[in-house]
Amino acid sequence: MRPCAAIFGVSLLAAASVARADDPPPEEDPARWLKELDLEAGSAEADLRLRELDLRDGVKVRLPPYHLRAERIHLSLGKWGVRVKGNGLLTFCPCDDPPVAIGFSGGWAGPPDELIVEDPTLRVLGIPVLWLPYLWLRSPRKIGLTTPDVSFRGPDGLFLGQGLHLPIGRGLEIGAGIYTAGGFAATADLATERTSTLVRFDYRHDVAGRAVPTGAGVAIDARGIIGDRRVNVAWDVDAIRGARGLRTTLDLDSIARPYDRGSLVARVGPVTAGVITTDTRGAPLDALSFVRPWVGLAGDVAHVTSIGAGGSNGSITVGPRWVRDRGAEMIGDGSWATTFAGWLGVATFQTSARVDGRLARGGGADPSTPVGGDRLGALVGEARLEATLPFARALSVDRAAGGPPLLHVIEPLLRATAVGGRASGDRTALSGFIGAPAFAEGSMATSAGLIAVGTRTALGTQYGGIAPGRDPWIGRLAAELTAGTLFAERGRDAAIAGSLHWTMRNARGGSTLMRVQGATTRAIEDGARLGHGGWIVAGRTRWEHSRDGLGAELRGAARGDLPVLAGWALLGADVAPRLTTATGLVAPGATVGVGTALPVFWGVRLGGDVDVHGPTTRRLFDETTLLDVRGTLRYRHPCGCFRLAVRGGKVVGRQGIDVFATFELARTDPNDPRDF
Numbered sequence: 001m002r003p004c005a006a007i008f009g010v011s012l013l014a015a016a017s018v019a020r021a022d023d024p025p026p027e028e029d030p031a032r033w034l035k036e037l038d039l040e041a042g043s044a045e046a047d048l049r050l051r052e053l054d055l056r057d058g059v060k061v062r063l064p065p066y067h068l069r070a071e072r073i074h075l076s077l078g079k080w081g082v083r084v085k086g087n088g089l090l091t092f093c094p095c096d097d098p099p100v101a102i103g104f105s106g107g108w109a110g111p112p113d114e115l116i117v118e119d120p121t122l123r124v125l126g127i128p129v130l131w132l133p134y135l136w137l138r139s140p141r142k143i144g145l146t147t148p149d150v151s152f153r154g155p156d157g158l159f160l161g162q163g164l165h166l167p168i169g170r171g172l173e174i175g176a177g178i179y180t181a182g183g184f185a186a187t188a189d190l191a192t193e194r195t196s197t198l199v200r201f202d203y204r205h206d207v208a209g210r211a212v213p214t215g216a217g218v219a220i221d222a223r224g225i226i227g228d229r230r231v232n233v234a235w236d237v238d239a240i241r242g243a244r245g246l247r248t249t250l251d252l253d254s255i256a257r258p259y260d261r262g263s264l265v266a267r268v269g270p271v272t273a274g275v276i277t278t279d280t281r282g283a284p285l286d287a288l289s290f291v292r293p294w295v296g297l298a299g300d301v302a303h304v305t306s307i308g309a310g311g312s313n314g315s316i317t318v319g320p321r322w323v324r325d326r327g328a329e330m331i332g333d334g335s336w337a338t339t340f341a342g343w344l345g346v347a348t349f350q351t352s353a354r355v356d357g358r359l360a361r362g363g364g365a366d367p368s369t370p371v372g373g374d375r376l377g378a379l380v381g382e383a384r385l386e387a388t389l390p391f392a393r394a395l396s397v398d399r400a401a402g403g404p405p406l407l408h409v410i411e412p413l414l415r416a417t418a419v420g421g422r423a424s425g426d427r428t429a430l431s432g433f434i435g436a437p438a439f440a441e442g443s444m445a446t447s448a449g450l451i452a453v454g455t456r457t458a459l460g461t462q463y464g465g466i467a468p469g470r471d472p473w474i475g476r477l478a479a480e481l482t483a484g485t486l487f488a489e490r491g492r493d494a495a496i497a498g499s500l501h502w503t504m505r506n507a508r509g510g511s512t513l514m515r516v517q518g519a520t521t522r523a524i525e526d527g528a529r530l531g532h533g534g535w536i537v538a539g540r541t542r543w544e545h546s547r548d549g550l551g552a553e554l555r556g557a558a559r560g561d562l563p564v565l566a567g568w569a570l571l572g573a574d575v576a577p578r579l580t581t582a583t584g585l586v587a588p589g590a591t592v593g594v595g596t597a598l599p600v601f602w603g604v605r606l607g608g609d610v611d612v613h614g615p616t617t618r619r620l621f622d623e624t625t626l627l628d629v630r631g632t633l634r635y636r637h638p639c640g641c642f643r644l645a646v647r648g649g650k651v652v653g654r655q656g657i658d659v660f661a662t663f664e665l666a667r668t669d670p671n672d673p674r675d676f
Contacts, residue, residue: 308342
């Protein structure tokens with residue numbers, strides 16, 4: 001006998017509908033919690049007057065996100081919710097044999113946010129391992145404790161911590177803990193609709209026999225905006241400070257960045273004001289190498305015509321800049337950018353132009369005032385035109401029926417780009433100028449241009465989505481190849497650039513990804529060549545059979561003696577100085593990495609990552625610098641109700657080997673990327 005949940009719900013609600021003088025108001029009536037209950041049992045007896053229910057024989061009670069199992073339990077409706085009496089098991093998923101469960105002898109339930117368990121006994125694979133007199137479980141909508149933090153952090157030793165969850169925004173997690181060998185660490189993580197803030201603090205004092213950094217350190221990763229389009233305040237901070245700063249994270253990308261940066265900008269209509277700070281990553285907490293407050297004007301305008309549409313935006317800023325050991329400067333920057341795209345006959349086109357300028361007065365003898373020194377003037381302009389002739393065809397494929405359309409596009413293109421710049425005065429004042437990398441070292445003038453022809457093609461579902469049907473493996477392939485001539489001031493180079501992007505996704509969680517981008521030049525005239533024999537390439541490929549299947553990832557980036565300006569012209573990035581951030585390299589050299597994931601047995605999965613760097617591709621394995629090596633041993637129950645992971649590794653900038661253990665007791669998203 002399997003009575004439906006509605007039968008029991010009606011019985012108790014009917015009893016609750018009998019009004020009494022001491023009944024709570026409707027908005028506080030605990031009977032409303034019964035709507036959250038889903039009951040199943042072989043037999044039941046109800047007392048409408050007392051609002052009680054006795055369940056027997058294979059009892060299952062669902063209190064989202066919890067599940068109660070027992071042979072016999074008694075439910076009664078009280079002032080604070082549903083009172084539960086009887087021995088049973090509390091689990092976190094509906095599967096029949098969960099690896100982790102909590103035994104109980106009773107409790108109180110106030111769905112969907114509260115659950116108090118009497119005599120909780122933690123059972124792992126049916127074996128009792130821990131007992132407590134009471135356990136209070138709360139949903140993310142309530143204040144509560146998070147999972148304890150237990151980790152071994154290399155020479156720092158064992159770390160024990162605990163966190164607190166506060167229902168602020170999308171959730172505020174505050175955690176703190178101690179090193180058993182001396183010291184403490186704290187973390188605050190807040191996410192809202194428009195902001196993200198993560199702050200980590202770490203402190204260690206001297207410990208005999210342990211050669212570890214001492215003192216204080218902090219890492220901040222915060223960004224966000226509040227307000228509307230006309231009146232707002234925005235900020236972006238990425239900083240790791242102090243002797244202990246690098247001990248706060250295992251993220252290789254964060255550790256490898258050379259600089260800390262912070263910005264705060266306020267806008268009221270066209271008027272803007274802000275401050276920018278920069279310093280070397282890991283520098284002392286009380287030091288800043290660069291501080292620049294500024295005020296300015298900014299605006300934008302839209303362009304709409306019969307053949308296309310576009311827009312322009314410009315800004316002017318002025319303010320002092322204090323640079324450590326160089327005194328103060330007065331800086332004025334101006335920028336204007338415009339874009340336009342449309343349809344002309346049988347072809348599409350897009351154009352863009354940008355001009356950036358700087359006027360500066362160098363610092364004088366007194367580093368606290370922006371007087372004296374040399375004046376500097378710098379101007380960099382860019383113009384770009386790209387015309388294409390797209391040919392698109394919709395393919396009729398049965399497996400894509402009802403899904404996103406399957407398209408094949410071939411698009412020949414013509415690209416012309418020109419850049420020019422000139423500067424005079426003290427070159428050090430170019431620091432931070434958006435056009436500075438366009439000027440070669442020791443040169444205060446530059447000019448270059450590119451004329452190239454090529455083609456791009458794409459095949460796959462629109463936006464790369466998965467089409468339902470007989471074959472869920474549907475994705476998108478896109479490629480581009482261009483060749484042309486790159487003009488330098490006193491020379492000419494042949495130029496080739498290309499990119500490839502291939503992605504496929506599977507409904508079971510499997511995926512493939514390939515992304516490669518590169519460029520090369522070869523001198524065809526003597527003189528001061530812009531890119532003689534230079535090249536640059538960055539790529540990543542990844543394959544995962546299924547959510548818990550075999551997976552592998554290869555990643556790498558390499559750069560020969562290819563100047564920044566040449567790479568910019570070839571790869572088509574906006575404005576020359578922005579090139580190197582897209583490649584992962586700011587100087588000639590190479591990085592190579594590999595990641596794996598291997599299913600072992602019974603939900604156990606083994607994974608690992610290794611990344612190395614070399615000064616050149618030829619000496620990559622002769623003069624190797626180990627960037628990171630990490631390994632993960634993870635177990636996840638098939639239904640996703642329990643996950644345990646042990647992670648360990650060594651990352652450049654951190655001494656010793658770190659080991660972290662984490663576990664989760666909840667049904668997780670089957671597409672959660674953290675599994676890889």
